[in-house]
Amino acid sequence: xxxxxxxxxxSVSPGQTVSITCSGDKLEDKYVCWYQQKPGQxxxxxxxxxxxRPSGIPERFSGSNSGNTATLTISGTQPMDExxxxxxxxxxxxxxxxxxAGTRVSVL
Amino acid sequence: xxxxxxSGGGLVQPGGSLRLSCVASGFTFTSxxxxxxxxxxxxxxxxxxxxxxxxxxxxxxxxxxxxxxxxRDNAKNSVYLQMNNLRAEDTAIYYCARDDHTVTPYFDYWxxxxxxxxxx
Numbered sequence: 724x725x726x727x728x729x730x731x732x733x734s735v736s737p738g739q740t741v742s743i744t745c746s747g748d749k750l751e752d753k754y755v756c757w758y759q760q761k762p763g764q765x766x767x768x769x770x771x772x773x774x775x776r777p778s779g780i781p782e783r784f785s786g787s788n789s790g791n792t793a794t795l796t797i798s799g800t801q802p803m804d805e806x807x808x809x810x811x812x813x814x815x816x817x818x819x820x821x822x823x824a825g826t827r828v829s830v831l
Numbered sequence: 832x833x834x835x836x837x838s839g840g841g842l843v844q845p846g847g848s849l850r851l852s853c854v855a856s857g858f859t860f861t862s863x864x865x866x867x868x869x870x871x872x873x874x875x876x877x878x879x880x881x882x883x884x885x886x887x888x889x890x891x892x893x894x895x896x897x898x899x900x901x902x903r904d905n906a907k908n909s910v911y912l913q914m915n916n917l918r919a920e921d922t923a924i925y926y927c928a929r930d931d932h933t934v935t936p937y938f939d940y941w942x943x944x945x946x947x948x949x950x951x
Contacts, residue, residue: 724893754935758876765926765941766868766876772934809876813936818890820866820878820936 725814727823734829735800743826745793745810753812755793757786760825761806769808770795797828805830833857833940835927840945843917851912851945853927858940861885864930865903865910866938869923869947877923881930882910917949 728746735741745755755773758766768777770786773793783798797804810823839851855865866881880891880901889901900913910927924946928938 754937756937758938760876765943766938767941768937768939771937771939777939807875811876811937819892820868820881820930820938822868822876822878825875 724817724819725812725821727810727812727821729808729810729823729826731824732827732829734831735797737802737830738799740796740798741800741828742797743795743808743810743828745795745823746791747793747812747821748791750791750793750812751789753788753814755786755788756811757784757793757795758809758811759804759806760809766809800828800830802830804828833929835929835940835942837925837927837942837945840925840947842948842950844951845918845949847917847949848913848915849917849947851914851925851927851947853910853942855908855910855927855929858929860908861905864932864936866928866930867901867910867912868926868928868938868941869921870926870944871920871923874923879925880912881936914947917947919949921947922949923947 757770760766769784773788774786807825834856837853867879882901903910924944926944927942929940931939
């Protein structure tokens with residue numbers, strides 16, 4: 724089955740830039756979506772189709788996907804961005820949604 | 832405004848059954864796939880199942896195939912998850928989500944979740 728790999732955690736200082744990676748075999752052939760989840764809340768899409776930002780999501784969130792790695796970048800990180808972030812892709816071969824294990828972003 | 836409201840969670844004994852419901856509003860229900868995603872306590876997101884607009888296609892996480900059944904009633908704007916032979920490891924928050932297949936499948940709207948606890 725297809726797998727997506729994320730680092731368990733990253734930390735960033737307020738105002739700095741942080742990048743979260745998501746790795747999978749030939750991931751560039753798939754579209755990647757990124758979800759933000761804060762404690763006690765439901766997930767929210769921050770990036771879809773590799774790099775599209777839904778309305779209401781701040782411009783500091785951006786995404787890219789190349790080779791075997793997709794990346795979510797938060798520029799000028801705010802304390803409110805502290806959350807768990809999950810990548811997700813659709814595996815057409817098995818007709819399955821696949822999630823990464825999540826990355827905890829700490830704003831220190 | 833898109834709203835997804837789940838219900839039906841609770842405490843159930845191992846081997847028991849439970850039926851989750853999700854009522855949707857704020858969009859044309861018959862135009863979209865729907866899905867269920869779960870999250871065990873302190874763990875990550877795990878896709879459970881999804882269903883096509885007319886119910887003609889259904890897909891499941893392999894570990895749940897045969898125990899879980901997804902269905903929908905378009906007249907009631909509702910999607911369901913029938914869970915049988917429940918195990919302790921099925922304990923989780925179960926989220927109902929709209930499964931946008933316009934370009935590539937992803938979950939663009941989520942409900943607040945309903946907690947299922949499997950314990951004796």
